[in-house]
Amino acid sequence: MIALGCDHGGYDLMQEVIAYLDGKGIAYKNFGCDNSHDSVDYPDYARKVVKAILDGECEKGIVICGTGIGISITCNRYKGIRAALCSDCFSAEATRQHNDANILAMGGRVVGPGLAVKIVDTFLNTEFSGDERHKRRISKIEEC
Secondary structure (H helix, E strand, O other), rough: OEEEEEOOHHHHHHHHHHHHHHHHHOOEOOOOOEEEEEEOOHHHHHHHHHHHHOOOOOOOEEEEOOOOHHHHHHHHOOOOOOOEEEHHHHHHHHHHHHOOEEEEEEEEEOOHHHHHHHHHHHHHHOOOOOOOHHHHHHHHHOOO
């Protein structure tokens, strides 16, 4: 299951992501927000997505704010979370293969809907390589 969370700046793009997930029959839990008109605080939604992953309710997450920066910073404050801000498919693929990222972050005011869906598809369909050098590096991240 995929945990979803966004603020008002990411709401419209999240609707595109939801349509993609629905079309593919991919299960998700949407933690909000509810619209693009009311200003909300991205840390509140990042926290909900992170908690769902750390509690084992969801395997991965997708978070979106206006730029993707604030929400990804917030997610990465939690031990065990590796959120990657991606604006292209190469980065989405590399972060899954090399970093075993468990949260994809995007910017609703940065990435268009067509590209966002391709990034999500790449992120969700790319496996961690399992290479020992990448495992070693992830272990070092977890020590921080």
